Amino acid sequence: MTSRPLDPVSARQRALASIEAEHKAFDAALAGLVGQLGFVRAHAVRPDPGLFERSLTYVATFMDRFHHRNEDEYLFKALRARTREADGLLADLQHDHARGPGFFRDLARTLAGTRTGETRFDDFADLLERYAREQVEHMRIEGTELVPLAQRVLKASDWQAIDTAFRLNRDPLFGGLSVVSGPVRRP
Numbered sequence: 001m002t003s004r005p006l007d008p009v010s011a012r013q014r015a016l017a018s019i020e021a022e023h024k025a026f027d028a029a030l031a032g033l034v035g036q037l038g039f040v041r042a043h044a045v046r047p048d049p050g051l052f053e054r055s056l057t058y059v060a061t062f063m064d065r066f067h068h069r070n071e072d073e074y075l076f077k078a079l080r081a082r083t084r085e086a087d088g089l090l091a092d093l094q095h096d097h098a099r100g101p102g103f104f105r106d107l108a109r110t111l112a113g114t115r116t117g118e119t120r121f122d123d124f125a126d127l128l129e130r131y132a133r134e135q136v137e138h139m140r141i142e143g144t145e146l147v148p149l150a151q152r153v154l155k156a157s158d159w160q161a162i163d164t165a166f167r168l169n170r171d172p173l174f175g176g177l178s179v180v181s182g183p184v185r186r187p
């Protein structure tokens with residue numbers, strides 16, 4: 001079976017839809033984790049470290065291994081090739097990406113410490129809330145500053161490559177949400 005070449009306008013729409021869907025899925029996962037912290041604190045129940053471990057490992061691994069890598073290697077690289085206008089913004093965003101694995105290691109270590117009594121659950125909760133806040137802010141900046149710039153300067157061939165990368169390098173569970181327009185916002 002031969003596949004039809006993709007329409008350039010649709011490639012841009014698909015690429016933006018993929019990025020937005022992954023942002024929304026990550027935002028929802030972070031909100032769920034922070035909600036669990038609130039439940040533990042409000043009801044003074046014994047936290048289940050395994051639940052946090054599994055959820056956090058899944059979302060952080062997905063974002064670091066797929067989403068941020070696709071942004072770095074395709075979206076950011078294409079923007080740098082087309083304009084110097086975004087250099088400062090891209091440096092900040094890429095710095096955030098680079099900090100992700102270290103942040104996750106700190107979270108994992110702090111969480112593991114709650115099992116042995118080396119750290120308090122509140123230490124982990126504070127760190128997780130900070131991680132979630134920073135990630136949500138990162139996505140807000142991408143949605144409100146980076147995406148409009150990309151829409152303005154990138155060419156059809158750029159979008160084709162970005163769309164392909166996001167469609168091929170995605171987690172079938174995490175990246176499969178339907179897309180609603182607009183940047184990620186918390187009520």
Ligand SMILES: [Fe+2]
Nearest residue numbers: 068071093142
């Ligand atoms: Fe990013």
Ligand SMILES: [Fe+2]
Nearest residue numbers: 067071139142
């Ligand atoms: Fe992103």
